[in-house]
Amino acid sequence: MADASADIEKTAQAKGKVVSLRGLWPFVQRQRGLFLAWLLALCASSAATLALPVAVRGMIDDGFRSASNIDATFAWLFAVTAALALATAARFYFVSLLGERVVADLRQRLYSHLLGLDPAFFEATRSGELVSRLSADTELLRSLVGSSISVALRSFLMVLGSIAMMFVTSPRLATYTMIGIPLFVAPIVIGSRRLQKMSRQSQDRVADANALASEVLGNVRTVQSHAREPYERGRFFDAVARAVATARRRIGMQAIVTAVAITAFFGAIIIVLWSGAHDVVSGRMSAGTLGQFVLYAMLGGGSVGALAEVWNDVQRAAGGMGRINDLLMERALLVAPANPTPMPLPLRGDIRLNDVVFHYPSRADAPALEGFSLHVRPGETVALVGPSGAGKSTVFALLLRFHDPQRGSIAIDDIDLRQLDPARLRESIALVPQAPTIFATTARDNIRYGRLEATDADVEQAARSAEAHDFIDALPQKYASELGERGARLSGGQQQRIAIARALLKDAPVLLLDEATSALDAQSERAVQHALENLMQGRTTLVIAHRLATVLKADRIVVMDHGRIVAEGTHAELLAQGGLYADLARLQFLD
Ligand SMILES: Nc1ncnc2c1ncn2[C@@H]1O[C@H](COP(=O)(O)OP(=O)(O)OP(=O)(O)O)[C@@H](O)[C@H]1O
Secondary structure: OHHHHHHHHHHOOOOOOHHHHHHHHHHHHOOHHHHHHHHHHHHHHHHHHHHHHHHHHHHHHOOOOOHHHHHHHHHHHHHHHHHHHHHHHHHHHHHHHHHHHHHHHHHHHHHHHHHOOOHHHHHHOOHHHHHHHHHHHHHHHHHHHHHHHHHHHHHHHHHHHHHHHHHHHOHHHHHHHHHHHHHHHHHHHHHHHHHHHHHHHHHHHHHHHHHHHHHHHHOHHHHHHOOOHHHHHHHHHHHHHHHHHHHHHHHHHHHHHHHHHHHHHHHHHHHHHHHHHHHHHOOOOOHHHHHHHHHHHHHHHHHHHHHHHHHHHHHHHHHHHHHHHHHHHOOOOOOOOOOOOOOOOOOOOOEEEEEEEEOOOOOOOOOOEEEEEEEEOOOOEEEEEOOOOOOHHHHHHHHOOOOOOOEEEEEEOOEEHHHOOHHHHHHOEEEEOOOOOOOOOEHHHHHHOOOOOOOHHHHHHHHHHOOOHHHHHOOOOHHHOEEOOOOEOOOHHHHHHHHHHHHHHHOOOEEEEEOOOOOOOHHHHHHHHHHHHHHHOOOEEEEEOOOHHHHHHOOEEEEEEOOEEEEEEOHHHHHHHOHHHHHHHHHHOOO
16 A cells, blocks of 8 residues: 555656657547648747737837837737637647547556456456556646647747747847857756756655655554554654755756846847947847847747756656557457357356366466366355465366466366356356455445346345345445445345345356355344355355355265365264364364
8 A cells, every 4th residue: 555655656757768658649639620720829829929929019119119010910919819819728728628629539448458368367467556657647648648749839839939049139249149058058967967857856756755654554443552653653754854955956956047047038138238239239130130030049948948847757757658659558468369169058166177187377386276177066155264375266266267277177067167258157157255345336236236227126136135135224324325345334144245246146057155254243143144144045155154054055065175185075074084174174164
């Protein structure tokens, strides 16, 4: 949690190669109309800006000669200003909308791409990281397309236009200005580089403090149970103080750079004015022309500044796009074959694991299943028991085709899972996990997750069979009550019954049940057990068993250890054999 928030803040500062932004082009192309409208408005507003100094010269040189001249030049000035206002408004509108649309499109595509990736990908990637790609990085791109690129291109046009117009206005002054520029710009560039580094350090310090706060607040019970509030307060205060100290150095540097920039900018203009004033006095140049030149110089200088400022944003957005590109390049491996075998209807629910060898991608040295073979007949209930890490959950993961085994095969109704479309396969299997997910929505929609088209009556029917109806009915808004973090909190047993109701609605022929290890009170236990019996009726069931009642009811018990089956039989047979099962039973079921 702490890591994730620090990641979000730190990665958002990282810069990337500007070529990564090429990945954005297809998204911009899909908004061709808006893009062209923006370009047109951009050209119009740039032309109007560049026309302003010319209008000002007309005003200075001719405007004061007669009343009619005054009216004409001021009308011209007004027209240019009006054109500038209109074109700027249009540019702002088109480019902001372009930014919103491009990023909405990118977000949607990225999200649906992520949903299609393999479970193995999600095991290796933290969800906080993905959320940061979807939020912080796309936000960077929104401000890039919606503003920075526009500012960059406009400033670029302004720099080119101003330089050209400076040469048109006074080649001599323009040449001097060009020669003088590097002398003024060099200290600013050097200062800005240092400033950037300091600003990164300062952001890192802030991120450190935030990461610390998020870790402590996320685990506040542990902190309070150790009475470590003063200690944590001290740590946070130190972290904040470090952030302020770094920020102070940055602020000092920024003040100096600003002073140098102002001196360089206005100093240069004063020098140009001074030299131009001599030209005006000696009659080589009109006062209006000098005014025009100075305005172009200011426009050009200001635009260089804007370009430098925005360049930082462009590089940061490039970093974001690079990371998004990497995600978009991820390919799912567990996809449906070109011609998937259709799921048999009705599915009998015959399951066969044949000499399966499997290790998780991140654990090549440690096989989770080693030569594992199991046949579960249609309608049979098989209980998997074994110590922690024996490979029980892995059997479930392989049956759902979250991974493919490295050796051996897995078949349902004698069809190899690899010949099926994974989505169709998963529709035929209901999983009731140990800690079910309760979404932040109503109780009704939480159950309906099992079958989206189920009617309210179906949902209630499922809830009754899952022994969930009574407690839902007792909630303030009954089935319309919000659950999840901000809604009504449910007990472990109640959550399980919601999951059981979901599985009942799904009505899949194969059931994978991971019993909760945490003990429920006797009443909840009975309710859950009863709900499960309703659910298991007529389905092929594999259950990771932690309760005596479950193993007693199972047709067969399979004892696993180190990824292998070490014993098989009924409870009584296995107890009689002694060994691992007898030990486990003593610890788990019979205490
Ligand atoms: N996503 C994963 N990535 C890497 N290794 C994993 C992963 N999940 C499980 N393992 C490893 O695979 C082995 C089998 O784990 P599995 O979760 O199947 O055991 P289990 O019998 O279900 O244990 P428990 O009863 O504690 O849930 C263990 O050694 C475990 O560390």
